[in-house]
Structures are given as structure tokens and as C-alpha cells.
Amino acid sequence: MKALPQSYVARMTDLLGEDSHLFFKSYEQPKTLGIRINTLKISIEEFLALSPFKLEPVPWAPQGFYYEEDASPGKHVFHTAGLYYIQEPSAMSIAPALAPEPGEKVLDLCAAPGGKTTHLAAYMKGQGILVANEFTASRAKILAENVERLGLPNAIVLNETPARLASAFPNWFDRILVDAPCSGEGMFRKDPAACEEWSPENVSHCAIRQLDILEEAAKMLRPGGKLVYSTCTFSPDENESVVDKFLERNPKFKLLPFPNAEFFSPANPKWGNNRNDLQYAVRLWPHRLRGEGHFAALFEKTDGNDTRLAPFQTKVSAESVSLFHSFVRDNLVCAPREGQYLLQGDHLYLLPHNLPDLKSLKWVRPGLHLGELKKKRFEPSHTLAMTLKNSDAVHYISFEPDHPDIERYLRGETLPVEQEEGWTLVCVLNFPLGWGKVVQHTLKNHYPKGLRIP
Numbered sequence: 001m002k003a004l005p006q007s008y009v010a011r012m013t014d015l016l017g018e019d020s021h022l023f024f025k026s027y028e029q030p031k032t033l034g035i036r037i038n039t040l041k042i043s044i045e046e047f048l049a050l051s052p053f054k055l056e057p058v059p060w061a062p063q064g065f066y067y068e069e070d071a072s073p074g075k076h077v078f079h080t081a082g083l084y085y086i087q088e089p090s091a092m093s094i095a096p097a098l099a100p101e102p103g104e105k106v107l108d109l110c111a112a113p114g115g116k117t118t119h120l121a122a123y124m125k126g127q128g129i130l131v132a133n134e135f136t137a138s139r140a141k142i143l144a145e146n147v148e149r150l151g152l153p154n155a156i157v158l159n160e161t162p163a164r165l166a167s168a169f170p171n172w173f174d175r176i177l178v179d180a181p182c183s184g185e186g187m188f189r190k191d192p193a194a195c196e197e198w199s200p201e202n203v204s205h206c207a208i209r210q211l212d213i214l215e216e217a218a219k220m221l222r223p224g225g226k227l228v229y230s231t232c233t234f235s236p237d238e239n240e241s242v243v244d245k246f247l248e249r250n251p252k253f254k255l256l257p258f259p260n261a262e263f264f265s266p267a268n269p270k271w272g273n274n275r276n277d278l279q280y281a282v283r284l285w286p287h288r289l290r291g292e293g294h295f296a297a298l299f300e301k302t303d304g305n306d307t308r309l310a311p312f313q314t315k316v317s318a319e320s321v322s323l324f325h326s327f328v329r330d331n332l333v334c335a336p337r338e339g340q341y342l343l344q345g346d347h348l349y350l351l352p353h354n355l356p357d358l359k360s361l362k363w364v365r366p367g368l369h370l371g372e373l374k375k376k377r378f379e380p381s382h383t384l385a386m387t388l389k390n391s392d393a394v395h396y397i398s399f400e401p402d403h404p405d406i407e408r409y410l411r412g413e414t415l416p417v418e419q420e421e422g423w424t425l426v427c428v429l430n431f432p433l434g435w436g437k438v439v440q441h442t443l444k445n446h447y448p449k450g451l452r453i454p
């Protein structure tokens with residue numbers, strides 16, 4: 001661990017007083033490591049029964065577990081199959097607090113790489129609309145990859161500024177998460193680069209930006225809706241002070257007690273203009289729990305207008321839908337999901353019903369990518385494969401995790417098989433990894449080139 005910046009040490013010593021020696025001692029401890037089971041694909045009990053890792057529960061997240069340092073969960077084929085997401089344990093406190101219901105309209109405004117988006121999705125159980133937005137284009141792509149791997153059927157991935165989104169979705173969302181870009185002080189132990197990039201000027205810059213982002217988020221929440229604001233930093237300027245300024249400017253918002261607060265420490269009203277209700281917000285201190293540093297506050301919008309937005313009017317040719325339907329008839333035993341089709345070039349997407357017009361917005365994924373139309377036939381997408389269960393497919397082939405054909409498949413090789421001809425889901429222990437197409441006892445590999453093991 002690199003030396004901590006002097007002015008940071010001085011500030012934290014001043015803020016924490018007697019506690020500061022415990023706080024600084026926590027830097028000598030190893031960083032905490034966690035995985036979160038993707039309950040869209042597997043139940044917690046089922047995963048624990050087949051877990052190759054020794055796991056210990058994270059107290060504040062039913063889906064979260066600590067793993068030991070010598071495990072490499074990112075290299076296991078269960079990771080490729082989207083059975084879990086590697087997530088820092090404190091970051092798992094946020095989605096259970098926002099706890100969206102199936103069928104709701106949810107926005108994750110600062111979403112990449114997707115840890116919290118994919119956690120929110122587990123609560124939505126594939127129903128409703130989950131808009132995951134990321135400001136930085138390269139990070140939006142990574143977000144879309146994680147959304148695909150974890151098999152979120154109802155997610156839309158956008159690459160927009162908060163202000164442009166606020167014009168498109170006024171008073172519309174039931175729940176919004178602002179996991180704001182911050183100075184990252186809570187990540188110094190996990191990510192030494194955050195420590196090197198730190199400066200007092202950046203703290204001030206982040207605080208201003210966070211308030212701007214929150215203001216835009218506020219415009220998108222319906223009355224009665226809930227909003228979580230979170231950071232992974234300790235500076236009061238970015239946390240209590242931002243909450244205080246936001247509430248001053250937005251009287252239609254109030255703080256609510258943060259769920260599962262018994263596991264965390266209350267935020268400090270003195271660091272936010274002595275607002276008493278700031279004790280409802282929480283701080284996750286690395287010397288008080290097994291996790292890195294975080295701050296989080298839950299708001300409710302108590303008043304305001306509800307807005308009905310005109311639904312996205314999409315046009316698709318009858319031929320493209322019929323090609324997709326004939327693919328479903330021949331290859332799937334489940335009915336196609338409900339929604340509305342959108343054709344972009346040769347790519348067919350399924351959008352959730354009641355999605356407003358996205359035409360003026362930059363999107364990476366406007367809905368679930370179903371596949372591509374190719375000369376009078378339909379080729380299913382990898383994204384579609386990752387939303388299916390093995391039992392949804394007419395043909396599937398499943399291997400044990402250590403079977404050599406798994407690695408061959410993930411390298412892009414063809415496999416000799418005894419299966420019937422046609423589109424086949426290739427699975428590990430019945431969990432899909434992607435498509436293959438059987439022709440004359442050979443499984444042609446349709447695992448995406450960009451994902452193959454080199």
C-alpha cells in the first residue's frame with residue numbers, strides 16, 4: 001500500500017479523533033473480497049451446494065459472500081455462465097436498500113461496470129424496466145457485457161449525460177440509484193490507483209459534480225419514488241454536505257432511515273450543517289465492518305407531478321418477426337417474452353412494453369438483443385442464450401465444469417457430438433454458456449469471437 005496523502009491523513013485524523021488509529025490500522029488489513037450470487041440464474045442454496053469456493057455470508061446482502069484470497073472466482077466457468085458477480089462486499093449494501101419490485105421502472109444513473117445494476121436486477125426478477133446508464137462510452141460497453149453475462153432480460157443500456165436523460169424521462173422512474181463518481185477514498189486499500197489520483201481539488205470537483213447529478217436525478221423521480229445516493233469516499237464535502245445542499249434546494253425530498261442500518265454507522269449531522277435527519281444516512285467504515293468505505297442515503301420524493309410519456313413507436317417488418325417466431329417454434333420450448341420489437345439494421349431487439357421513445361438518446365442496448373436476420377433465416381444472439389435456461393431449449397448439451405470440451409468450446413473450437421441437428425445451447429451443469437449449431441455430428445461454435453479464450 002502506497003503512503004496516504006498527507007492532507008488526507010490530517011483531515012481523517014481531525015474528523016475521527018480517537019477512532020483514527022483504528023481507521024488507519026485498517027489499511028494494514030487485506031482488502032475484502034466478495035461474490036454475489038446471481039439469483040436470476042441460480043438460487044442461493046443451489047449455488048452453495050455446488051460452490052467451488054469456501055464462502056462466508058455478507059451480513060447485509062442475502063446474495064453476498066466473502067471468499068478467500070487464494071480463490072480465483074473470475075477464472076471459473078461459473079463466472080462465464082453468469083452465476084455470480086465479483087463485488088466488493090460494502091457495495092452490496094446499496095441494492096437491498098433501494099429494493100426495486102418486479103414490474104417497476106428503475107434507473108441506475110452511474111452504472112458501469114454494473115455491480116449495482118445487476119444486483120438491482122435480481123430484485124426485479126426480470127420484470128419491469130431497468131435503465132442502466134453510463135456517461136463514459138468505453139465503460140458503457142463493459143456495463144453491457146456484464147448485463148449480458150448475467151442474463152438481464154429487461155435492461156436497457158444507455159450512454160448519456162444525466163441532463164439529457166432528465167429531459168427524456170421527467171418524473172417517470174419509481175426508483176433511482178445515483179452511485180456517484182467520487183474521489184474514491186474508500187477504495188485506497190482495494191485500488192492503489194485511487195490513492196495516487198487523489199487531490200483536495202478533485203474532492204471539491206467531485207462534490208460539485210455529485211450535486212449536479214443528483215439534481216438531474218431528482219427531476220426523473222415520480223412522486224412517492226425512492227432514490228439512493230451513494231459514494232465510496234469518506235470526505236464529508238462529498239457526502240453529508242452534498243445531502244444537506246440537495247435537501248436545501250429540493251424541499252420535495254426527505255431522508256428515510258437507511259435499510260439494514262444496524263450493520264452500519266450513522267452519518268454525522270455535524271459534517272452536514274447539523275441537519276438532524278442526516279443520522280438516517282449511513283457510513284460504512286473499514287475499521288467497523290468487513291468491507292471497504294462507503295456512504296449511502298435513501299430519499300423519498302414526497303410531492304410533484306407524475307408524467308405519462310408516449311411509448312416508443314417501433315416499426316418492424318412482418319417478415320422479420322415471422323423469422324424470429326419460426327426460430328422460437330423450432331428451437332425453444334418457452335414462449336417468446338412479452339414486449340415490442342425493434343429492428344436496427346438486421347438486428348432484432350425486444351423492448352419492454354411502455355418504454356418511452358429512445359430515438360434521441362445514445363444507447364448501447366435498447367432492449368434485449370434477440371438476434372440477427374440473415375438471408376431469410378434468424379440467427380439467435382449470445383445475449384438471448386444468456387437469458388435462457390437449458391430447459392427452454394429444444395436441444396442442449398451440458399458438461400461438467402472440468403470437462404475438457406468446456407474449454408474447447410470457450411476457445412471457439414468445433415466439437416464432435418451425438419446430438420440431433422439444430423441450434424443447441426451449450427451448458428455447464430445445465431447453465432448456458434452460449435449457442436452452437438449441430439450439423440452432421442459436429443457442433444459449430446457460435447460463442448462470440450470477442451469473448452473467446454485466446
Ligand SMILES: C[S@@+](CC[C@H](N)C(=O)[O-])C[C@H]1O[C@@H](n2cnc3c(N)ncnc32)[C@H](O)[C@@H]1O
Nearest residue numbers: 110111112113114115116135136139179180181
Ligand atoms: C462509482 S462508479 C459506478 C459504479 C457502479 N454503480 C457499479 O456498482 O458497478 C461511477 C460512474 O459514474 C460515471 N461518471 C463519470 N462522470 C459522470 C457524470 N458527469 N455523470 C454521470 N456519471 C458519471 C463514471 O464513469 C463511473 O462509471
